[in-house]
Amino acid sequence: MKTLVRCLSCITLAACIMLSVKVSAQENRNKQPHKTSMENVRSQKIAYFTDKLALTPEESEKFWPVYNMREKMCGKARMNTRHAMKKLLDAANSESATDAEVKALAEAFYDSMKKEGELSKENYEEYLKVLPVKKAVQVRIIADQFMRHLIGQLRKTRPEKGGKQPAPPQE
DSSP states (O other): OHHHHHHHHHHHHHHHHHHHHHHHHHHHHHHHHHHHHHHHHHHHHHHHHHHHHTOOHHHHHHHHHHHHHHHHHHHHHHHHHHHHHHHHHHHHTOSSOOHHHHHHHHHHHHHHHHHHHHHHHHHHHHHHHHSOHHHHHHHHHHHHHHHHHHHHHHHHHSOOTTSOOOOOOOO
């Protein structure tokens, strides 16, 4: 009986160790492609903007630090707006929320959207400091085009929503 318990304990211990090693390997494998894909997107973005804006090396050197800083600020503002919108929608769909609460959340949401708009104008003014006016005007347009380009790439590489996944290869 003791031998059976020891044997089962050893088997359980071995299985746990093998499982933890496999999970660890999968986590490392999953982290690496994500990092690589983000680096790939970043390099695609640099190439796309550089090409579309016809940036000179001098312009590029001045533009990218400003753009990256402004993008971080915009990202935070977008997150604030999304958070405010979620709160507003939750309250609007809630039976327990009062009209005054919904109104206050609506004001916060629209204030957040207004801040995003003001930030866009500030971005333009900052781009004017490092780029000629015709290029500074195009930055936002090219950013939108790049996002559509990325979405198009994703659509090409992923099956349609609701569609059938490709069958796994037969062994």
